[in-house]
Amino acid sequence: MLTLKTVTRTFPNGKMAFRDLSFEAQPHEVIGILGTSGCGKSSLLRVIAGLDSEYQGSILIDQAPLQGIHERVGVIFQEPRLMPWLNVIDNVSFGLRGDSDTNRKKALEFLQLVGLEGFERHYPKELSGGMAQRVAIARSLVTSPDILLLDEPFSALDAFTKMQLQDLLLQVWKKCQSTMLLVTHDIDEALYLSDRLLILRGQPGELVEVIEVTESRPRSRGSERLARQKQEILQLLHLTAEKTGEVQDDTNIWERHPAARRELSFKGLS
Numbered sequence: 050m051l052t053l054k055t056v057t058r059t060f061p062n063g064k065m066a067f068r069d070l071s072f073e074a075q076p077h078e079v080i081g082i083l084g085t086s087g088c089g090k091s092s093l094l095r096v097i098a099g100l101d102s103e104y105q106g107s108i109l110i111d112q113a114p115l116q117g118i119h120e121r122v123g124v125i126f127q128e129p130r131l132m133p134w135l136n137v138i139d140n141v142s143f144g145l146r147g148d149s150d151t152n153r154k155k156a157l158e159f160l161q162l163v164g165l166e167g168f169e170r171h172y173p174k175e176l177s178g179g180m181a182q183r184v185a186i187a188r189s190l191v192t193s194p195d196i197l198l199l200d201e202p203f204s205a206l207d208a209f210t211k212m213q214l215q216d217l218l219l220q221v222w223k224k225c226q227s228t229m230l231l232v233t234h235d236i237d238e239a240l241y242l243s244d245r246l247l248i249l250r251g252q253p254g255e256l257v258e259v260i261e262v263t264e265s266r267p268r269s270r271g272s273e274r275l276a277r278q279k280q281e282i283l284q285l286l287h288l289t290a291e292k293t294g295e296v297q298d299d300t301n302i303w304e305r306h307p308a309a310r311r312e313l314s315f316k317g318l319s
């Protein structure tokens with residue numbers, strides 16, 4: 050289990066990325082993180098990934114304080130970040146320790162899972178963007194991380210590939226049982242994949258709502274029930290924005306996703 054208690058991240062120049070974030074992610078839970086641009090979503094993932102260790106508050110993994118990069122935490126970024134000098138199978142098995150034959154078998158198994166059987170000997174430059182991101186998914190999940198952090202993992206892909214990879218991620222997630230934290234600007238994606246959504250707003254970012262997505266899995270992207278629920282949450286977010294005088298910011302982010310109309314049940318923070 051991942052626990053954050055009043056975590057604040059301030060950069061050396063005094064700029065605060067986010068403030069007083071507290072939440073828990075249960076084993077096997079998918080948490081979507083949505084928020085206005087610059088509210089600290091990527092900074093939050095970097096802190097949990099152990100890449101930035103200067104923060105206030107506490108971060109616990111299974112009740113133990115996080116100390117730098119944790120071997121049970123994996124990260125998938127917007128761009129695949131593959132090693133260009135290694136072929137596909139070597140990229141996937143790179144993080145595995147121990148017997149190399151066993152590692153190659155395991156890497157192959159994950160390449161099959163992400164639909165890249167037969168591409169083991171290809172190099173990153175020979176892959177499409179979607180294929181490279183599949184390799185990145187396989188590389189992250191082959192180590193069976195307890196927690197997988199995803200920072201806009203599909204935002205650079207075309208809509209069709211994006212949907213394919215969202216479904217693929219769900220398939221692999223079922224097998225791996227990892228907890229996932231997904232930063233995205235895409236509300237449809239967040240609703241399709243997540244069990245709960247954290248809504249951040251402001252600069253520094255603060256947690257303004259926690260929303261439970263109650264639609265059962267497997268979800269249908271065209272579900273009317275979800276569409277109605279999204280309508281409700283959009284209205285709720287506009288109302289929330291009016292209260293704090295940040296209408297312009299929030300209007301912009303939601304308007305970037307005009308097709309978004311899905312329902313959520315809403316759970317307030319206490």
Ligand SMILES: Nc1ncnc2c1ncn2[C@@H]1O[C@H](COP(=O)(O)OP(=O)(O)OP(=O)(O)O)[C@@H](O)[C@H]1O
Nearest residue numbers: 060062064065066085086087088089090091092093
């Ligand atoms: N190394 C840094 N030093 C100082 N300020 C930074 C640094 N990195 C990020 N920031 C600032 O911290 C704030 C949060 O940045 P961050 O990238 O985490 O936001 P974000 O929510 O992920 O943004 P976006 O949605 O646009 O990707 C921004 O105002 C950004 O300019």
